[in-house]
Amino acid sequence: MISIQGLKKSFGSQEVIKNVDLEIEQGKVVVIIGPSGSGKSTLLRCLNVLETPNGGVLSIDGQKLDFNTSVSKKSISAFRRLTGMVFQSYNLFPHLTTTGNVTEGLTTVKGLSHKEAVKKAELLLDKVGLADHKDKHPFQLSGGQQQRVAIARALAMDPKVMLFDEPTSALDPELVGEVLRVMKDLAHEGMTMAVVTHEMRFAKEVADEVIFIDDGVIVERGAPAEIFNHPKHERTKKFLSLLQV
Amino acid sequence: MYLNTIALSPERIQRFQEIASTSIGPLIEGAIKYTIPLAIIAFSIGLIIAIFTALARISSNKLLRAIARVYVSIIRGTPLLVQLFIIFYGLPTIGITIDPFPSAIIGFSLNVGAYASEIIRAAILSIPKGQWEAAYSIGMNYLQALRKIVLPQAARVSVPPLSNSFIGLVKDTSLAATILVAETFRRAQEIASMNYEFLFVYIMAALVYWVICFILSIIQGRIEIRLDRVVGKSGGLS
Ligand SMILES: Nc1ncnc2c1ncn2[C@@H]1O[C@H](COP(=O)(O)OP(=O)(O)OP(=O)(O)O)[C@@H](O)[C@H]1O
Numbered sequence: 463m464i465s466i467q468g469l470k471k472s473f474g475s476q477e478v479i480k481n482v483d484l485e486i487e488q489g490k491v492v493v494i495i496g497p498s499g500s501g502k503s504t505l506l507r508c509l510n511v512l513e514t515p516n517g518g519v520l521s522i523d524g525q526k527l528d529f530n531t532s533v534s535k536k537s538i539s540a541f542r543r544l545t546g547m548v549f550q551s552y553n554l555f556p557h558l559t560t561t562g563n564v565t566e567g568l569t570t571v572k573g574l575s576h577k578e579a580v581k582k583a584e585l586l587l588d589k590v591g592l593a594d595h596k597d598k599h600p601f602q603l604s605g606g607q608q609q610r611v612a613i614a615r616a617l618a619m620d621p622k623v624m625l626f627d628e629p630t631s632a633l634d635p636e637l638v639g640e641v642l643r644v645m646k647d648l649a650h651e652g653m654t655m656a657v658v659t660h661e662m663r664f665a666k667e668v669a670d671e672v673i674f675i676d677d678g679v680i681v682e683r684g685a686p687a688e689i690f691n692h693p694k695h696e697r698t699k700k701f702l703s704l705l706q707v
Numbered sequence: 708m709y710l711n712t713i714a715l716s717p718e719r720i721q722r723f724q725e726i727a728s729t730s731i732g733p734l735i736e737g738a739i740k741y742t743i744p745l746a747i748i749a750f751s752i753g754l755i756i757a758i759f760t761a762l763a764r765i766s767s768n769k770l771l772r773a774i775a776r777v778y779v780s781i782i783r784g785t786p787l788l789v790q791l792f793i794i795f796y797g798l799p800t801i802g803i804t805i806d807p808f809p810s811a812i813i814g815f816s817l818n819v820g821a822y823a824s825e826i827i828r829a830a831i832l833s834i835p836k837g838q839w840e841a842a843y844s845i846g847m848n849y850l851q852a853l854r855k856i857v858l859p860q861a862a863r864v865s866v867p868p869l870s871n872s873f874i875g876l877v878k879d880t881s882l883a884a885t886i887l888v889a890e891t892f893r894r895a896q897e898i899a900s901m902n903y904e905f906l907f908v909y910i911m912a913a914l915v916y917w918v919i920c921f922i923l924s925i926i927q928g929r930i931e932i933r934l935d936r937v938v939g940k941s942g943g944l945s
């Protein structure tokens with residue numbers, strides 16, 4: 463489904479992703495953990511080409527981008543449409559209503575009529591529990607509500623895989639649950655997901671696989687129980703002990 | 708002989724009333740036929756120039772960036788009066804003759820284009836990177852992200868400084884008097900040169916400008932309140 467081969471990314475002389483290989487099967491949830499600055503965000507952002515990798519081959523659902531050769535803007539756009547992204551800071555469009563945030567991509571990118579787009583948006587907003595807030599602007603919503611709108615906005619584009627970069631890190635503790643619940647539902651529906659998070663309970667309950675990344679390399683990967691209870695590598699042990707799980 | 712009288716004798720006040728009633732008409736006509744249209748047309752054309760200039764200045768194309776920078780630098784680095792004189796009195800000497808009103812439109816549009824481009828550029832740059840990324844992440848390309856996500860937000864940010872520019876422009880149009888546009892101030896000069904009541908007539912002209920700008924500042928206030936309501940006081944930029 464998703465395959466990453468030999469992925470490399472540097473910022474200036476700093477190598478942030480060092481030759482990463484990773485496969486994610488259809489319908490699986492992969493949780494990515496690791497210390498701050500280890501390259502978790504960069505890995506996700508390479509997957510939807512918000513960062514252009516310096517090398518490697520990405521493939522999602524049969525579509526391939528080979529960064530060892532030159533890649534056109536058009537093929538990047540097409541590739542990006544296979545993914546949906548949820549950001550730590552929500553990044554909702556403040557000038558649009560909740561519905562507008564969800565319909566914008568449908569009308570502008572997918573060419574749906576306004577009516578069709580609104581219909582689809584209503585279904586999705588209902589799904590994330592925001593049917594009663596569809597005419598509000600982002601500043602009128604709580605952080606948890608904003609993040610759920612962001613999830614609906616990404617889902618609207620029918621992505622093959624959803625990428626979450628610390629979706630609950632900016633939230634007040636009492637709002638984390640409502641966002642995780644939506645993500646859990648999504649996982650149970652069979653969405654393929656790559657999630658960077660510090661929510662270890664979510665990882666234990668939902669993840670099919672946990673990946674520990676440090677200093678731009680995948681140090682260890684395995685089932686959650688395996689990683690959390692019997693980490694093999696020193697670096698993993700140290701990281702987990704700091705998290706006190 | 709009472710022309711030389713400094714004191715405000717009853718006769719002179721009587722005379723002021725006569726001048727006021729005969730000259731207010733031409734002054735307002737100058738405002739309606741020239742000052743206001745000149746400001747509106749030049750501002751509209753100028754805004755279009757400004758948007759393209761701002762985009763050129765933030766583009767990745769070196770040549771576009773350089774052209775835009777030189778244009779802005781020339782307009783900002785030379786007096787508006789000199790620019791108007793070059794267009795109206797200078798160009799005819801190389802065979803390009805343009806009527807007063809179109810000359811003024813050209814001069815003021817180029818001016819608005821340069822100054823407003825700085826406002827719009829700053830507004831575009833003030834939109835957080837996350838907005839571009841969110842737009843790209845739902846599959847938009849550069850132009851779609853710009854048109855649908857970034858420019859609408861940048862427009863809201865630019866409204867207060869742009870309204871100030873517009874009010875400034877209304878006052879600057881008085882410079883068009885020097886290239887024979889029959890706008891408010893030129894009318895005042897003509898009237899005053901006939902009756903020699905310079906102080907009184909120029910104060911009347913000033914009042915006409917002040918009334919226009921006062922009305923504009925009320926409209927500006929309304930627009931800003933409305934925008935705040937839509938986007939939220941905090942700007943709503945998450
Ligand atoms: N746009 C950029 N320009 C330069 N350096 C960058 C850029 N983005 C990330 N980096 C650097 O790359 C490294 C990895 O960053 P990344 O954001 O991927 O880490 P992370 O694992 O997501 O960390 P965190 O848990 O703090 O979010 C860091 O050292 C960071 O400073």
Ligand SMILES: [Mg+2]
Binds near residue numbers: 502
């Ligand atoms: Mg990160």
